[in-house]
Amino acid sequence: MEHNHDNIKLTSAEVSYLWNTYLGDSLSICVFKYFLEHVEDKEIKTITTHALDLSQQHIETIQSIFLNEGIQIPQGFTEQDVNLKSKRLFTDVFYLKYIKNMTKGGLATYGRLLQNIYRHDIRSFFSKCLTSTIELDTEVVRLLLEKGIAACPPTIPYPQKIEFVHKQSFFLEGLGRRDALTGAEVANLHSNIETNQLGTSLAIAFSQVAQSNKVRKFILRGNDIASKHIKVFSSYLEMNSLPVPMSFDQEVTESTESPFSDKLMLFHFGLMIYAGIGNYGVAISESRKSDLVVDYTRLTAEILKLSEDFANIIVANEWLEQPPLSANRKDLTKG
Template sequence: MEKYDIPLTSAEMSCLWSTYVADSMSICILKYFRKIIEDKEIKQVVEHALDLSQQHVEMIRDIFTAETIPVPQGFTDADVNLNAKRLFSDSFCLHYVKKMTKAGLMINASVLPNIYRNDVLSFYSKMLTSTIELNTETIQLLLEKGLASRPPQIPKPKQVEFIHKQAFLFDFLGKSRPLTGIEITNLCNNLETSVLVAALGTAFAQTASSEQVREYMLRGRDIAKKHIDVFSSYLKNADLPAPTSHGHEIEDTTEALFSDKLMMFHFSFISDVGVGNYGMSISQSQRSDLVLDYSRLLIEILKFAEDGANIMISEGWLEQPPMAVDRKKLAEEK
């Protein structure tokens, strides 16, 4: 790997660091999926996703080594028991890849505008392109197998119209206007994430080694179920379908599969994705009741994430990301 005279910026270093840790986690999960999946087409998608994650960590390791930056510990084969019994169905594995690919698209798209150095810019540009290809492949297979949960249809507008009443924004006397297309899209997206979290919470609680981690996973599952009820109610009141549960795709094994450290990090990662999704949903919602619900649910996720971080810190599981220099501390130590 060529060493550049231009030093990495805070954005470049931090994004590479975060990508390395997240992809090292994905490698553990996807290796297990590859081991248990019986459907050849789903296994092919998982192998594609695994290959991309492995490429990412190798490229970041090369960049960090060239820059004499410590490579994060992240996650290794020690964090997964590849000989564990089947915990997830094949279809769940495909849904998981789809949801994580969608999260990757959002994260990578937000990273690119902050990158300037050519090698890092090239890395994230290729990463975004390959993630788009994986997303397309996953969607196609979900459609072919009848597993896709597409956002519902709404009528085509018959003419151009303008808004003339503030009731479009505010809920007066409990009478709300119909949902807009983007509001429906965000509700479905957040529902899909919550459905996945509820299933993962169940699976992780069954297989966690620590009582503390087990209770945290069950708490995450219960929070996700509450959010599912809130979002589903909006769709049901509009006579629109809501995504279904993945709970039936979790087997009854309690054998340890992933390390408690990995499962806690995974929930931290999904919480971060949820915070971003809810923030975007707030900015794109024009109904006051939706904004209020997103706002209070966002606070709940933030509190849940904080408690998870405290558990990880107390157990020595939370790696410190690249940080700015504490000038005040340096001055005091002189």
């Protein structure tokens, strides 16, 4: 069945999702191009090339949609934001771990935003984004397992019989602490530790090469917060004799030559901050352990404060492109 889009305007959701995707993929193109300048492992190179190709396809499709709709194409990130000749800042193992974390974010994002998309061509585009991200994630997981560096969530005992909760203390530890974690709680703790570990690794790398002292100080503060959150989440797993994912900070080299602009590095850090807020929100909704919910809530407040400081720096440097906005009726009615 043919769909004519000539008279169907993009909704606020569709315009915003396309705009944000453009910015994110333009950043990814810079990062993956730099990775490919140094990668030595043939299989990791193949996966990195695949990731780059997907981001480039996304950019081309969005550009076409915006041109047809008469929408200004964002500047995003360009060749001015990456120095492909700079020294190696990360190892090949980091590249693979990085792409795994990016696919995890992509799967969550595309699945969420598809719920608010109605125009057929935009649904088709984001559906393809989701499918291709699943395929890339499958490739990455296979290679992580083959190389013995996959950080899988811990196992827990299989249920052997049907049981029902008899005490309210299952939820309220004040009435009798429940030390055991549910499977969902374990999975979210493990995932949030891994995400924060990527944050600390990037913070170490970016702080080594940042040109601006303000940007460096902000990134180092983010590193302190991520390290603290890792300790909090790890303590829950350790109390249950469950393994904690191993850090990959050692996959950052000693290079002090920046491959990326301060604008790109700060924006990248900002994306991870906002992703972290979303991840903690999901964890809260899936947690039945009240002390864990309190910790997630408390730590979310810390990230929100960091996001405010991020916004102040990026605006002060005029690095933030204005996103699509609704009409300001008050301004339009002024004489």
